[in-house]
Amino acid sequence: MPGIQSTLYEKFYPAVPPRSMSPLNAFLSGLIIACSFVVVLETEPTIVGPNQQVFVLLDCLFACVFIIEYFVRLWVIGCDPRYSGFLGRLKYVVTPMAVIDLLSIVPFFFVAFSNNFFLLRVARLFRMISLAKFSRYSRAMTEFADVINSRKSELLLSLGIVLAVLLLASAVMYEVEGVAQPEAFGSIPRALWWGVMTLTTVGYGDVTPHTILGKFCCGATAIAGVGLIAMPTGIVAAAFSETFARMREQNFDDE
Amino acid sequence: MPGIQSTLYEKFYPAVPPRSMSPLNAFLSGLIIACSFVVVLETEPTIVGPNQQVFVLLDCLFACVFIIEYFVRLWVIGCDPRYSGFLGRLKYVVTPMAVIDLLSIVPFFFVAFSNNFFLLRVARLFRMISLAKFSRYSRAMTEFADVINSRKSELLLSLGIVLAVLLLASAVMYEVEGVAQPEAFGSIPRALWWGVMTLTTVGYGDVTPHTILGKFCCGATAIAGVGLIAMPTGIVAAAFSETFARMREQNFDDE
């Protein structure tokens, strides 16, 4: 048995991250995408209706594979000295990755053994979590997160500035348009809906200012929005520039 | 008393800006956010209506704390040699920070002792100023402002170019669509509303060109808008790149 265990361990957790995935991991990745796709389709009555049994079958299939995957991982993880033995297994079970794996299994039981409508809805949403299992396979994702993390304080600050400007613009608009359109601008919380749609340049157009002063303030907010969008973009661009430059320097040093 | 004064001074103005805030400053920051939140909610009649007394109480509470804070700061600032003595206190009172502190207290008195509807509205808006008190706590904000400031002339110029293109696009649209839609494009000031919504890519869609030539000009404006948005974003990105590169160099020199 230890032979099978260590062989499987290497298949699940290749020692040196290779260029391409191991066949097992590629299969599991494909399964995650397929499962998410099925979860999405299951919410559309016109698709599920005539194919109820196909979807029930697919649900059971995904559940079985993910449950088996969970227990096999729990078994083979023993090859990792950090998680060997019973206590090691307990330590593994509470790692974020194992929790995500568990959370993406649980909903299957709800769907299978419950008739509560609300629980079913929540369970369905929870199954989207399986997408988070992806992060296991992606080394690029980790590098990506590092870049964003290295400038976290600047990005959070620019989010804070956006929120402050949003509040200010909504407060001004509430004063200016509140009397003309009490439904849409009658209070700051109401004006926030207009504010966020304008500052992010989404612009649904369901709420627009009617007074001249309101239009002027709205135009100023839109221009400010462009400037605010420039901030996170600029920070991310600079962070990637830095990372790429560091990579290049390391390559020079290696030669 | 001097012992308490200098102890409080250190709590309010830590000598070496530490990684995390002092408990006092963290408490005051939380209070500013809570106060802004209450000001925002107070404008919504459906929320204030049934809880009138709660909000009056909260208003008084915030007023008391901010008034006490103001006078305590005025007292302890004497430990700073620049602001010690009566003349030093006067010098402190006119610093931007002290003015902001004062301005965020004044509205409480208006709300408490006035029945004038218009004054109340303005007072409410003024209380949003307390958000500006935040800048005191944020060293990152200062660095941020430095980055933007270092490229101020380029950013102002790109704003100027945006305004010039906005004027030009509106003038062209006024000529092209003015006859078909006199309400929306009957003069350049009216066409400006369309112009700012299109150039900033917000696109509410409440005003759209109807003629073929108008649609063509509108499309050209939208594409120009994308180009114009690229300018501030590019400038900010380059400014952050420069700042990050300078930081790295300084780190190298320190080693």
Add this chain to the structure above:
Amino acid sequence: MPGIQSTLYEKFYPAVPPRSMSPLNAFLSGLIIACSFVVVLETEPTIVGPNQQVFVLLDCLFACVFIIEYFVRLWVIGCDPRYSGFLGRLKYVVTPMAVIDLLSIVPFFFVAFSNNFFLLRVARLFRMISLAKFSRYSRAMTEFADVINSRKSELLLSLGIVLAVLLLASAVMYEVEGVAQPEAFGSIPRALWWGVMTLTTVGYGDVTPHTILGKFCCGATAIAGVGLIAMPTGIVAAAFSETFARMREQNFDDE
């Protein structure tokens, strides 16, 4: 004949890519643009209607020139040692460029000898392929593609993140707004339409949330959208920065 062949070969494929195009290539480039323009106009009944014969004539003209071009290229390519002889010609015929050339001729025959409405529609679309012939003339395009290619994995990853956030936002919105607006948010696939319009900040406004919780989630999605847009922009900016820096270094080395 070999003299004409090699002369034509040089006209079609100048040895050293010069600053400006050879007159022959400039003529062919102009023809591609003209042909695309005619294809676009041909779909508008109010333009084709009164000028049917002009467009038939233009179609024949473009067909003749492109067919002649194809066979002349096939002949002169023999001067290239890689494609000389009959087997070399076969090898040339399956190169992407030759396939594009062929694909942009084929539709003419469909249009000429078929009355099938559906085939005609498809054929018309296929003729747009002639635009891809352009890439032959553009050395800058190749450099451009290199820049994008060098950061392909980062760009694909950011596309993946956008799709994952899109799925998540749509799933949340389906739970939140699904009961209030079953037509627009009654399933995740339906909510995706709202999601993509909001995350990309296009914001048509044909589908907007009506509940307060829905508006809150929509605002959060719009702000997340701005952050997500910052990622590809930042990556592209960093990639171009790197390329421009490398170019400058090479120029220094040359001196």
Add this chain to the structure above:
Amino acid sequence: MPGIQSTLYEKFYPAVPPRSMSPLNAFLSGLIIACSFVVVLETEPTIVGPNQQVFVLLDCLFACVFIIEYFVRLWVIGCDPRYSGFLGRLKYVVTPMAVIDLLSIVPFFFVAFSNNFFLLRVARLFRMISLAKFSRYSRAMTEFADVINSRKSELLLSLGIVLAVLLLASAVMYEVEGVAQPEAFGSIPRALWWGVMTLTTVGYGDVTPHTILGKFCCGATAIAGVGLIAMPTGIVAAAFSETFARMREQNFDDE
């Protein structure tokens, strides 16, 4: 007289571009802004109506000053050895700057001596040209233009790619939605309006796809639009990065 001429020449064309403008140039800059403002207001009947005489007066005033400025410039330019003498003056008159100066005067005569409605409209538009006179005063503008110029070929190429994708998306949408919405997607030129509004992420929402396939293609176009917007932004950011880096190096060399 030569004394006055050379004194005025120095006022108009300061030898070393100083930090701040000369008083004369500051006055002329202010006049250009005021004139543009008046031109904009003049198109709004509700503003001009009751103040007809004020605007006629202002028009005359601006006309006089700009005409005097033109002839004074023509006189003092003789101090520049390149433009001295009668032939030098002729050479000056055809420089872009002198042509812009002349073009911004001409409309005054049309407005004064013509009753033709169409001519008046065009004349009004022409007077916006006075804004272009600004470029004379702005050294920063020149630096700005240099940055954009240095990456002109990349920016033009990205514009070309945007136009090609726009054409392709419109062609696909014409095939997909043309039958369902002949008014909006019945031909490629009609679909272009949808295309440009979606690719630039403006999103008026006056034209939206109704079929499922159409919505899918529209979503893909919107995502592609975000990617396309990243290109010019990235190029501009990289160009500014390069320029700022070069500036810094020059400063190092100067020390």
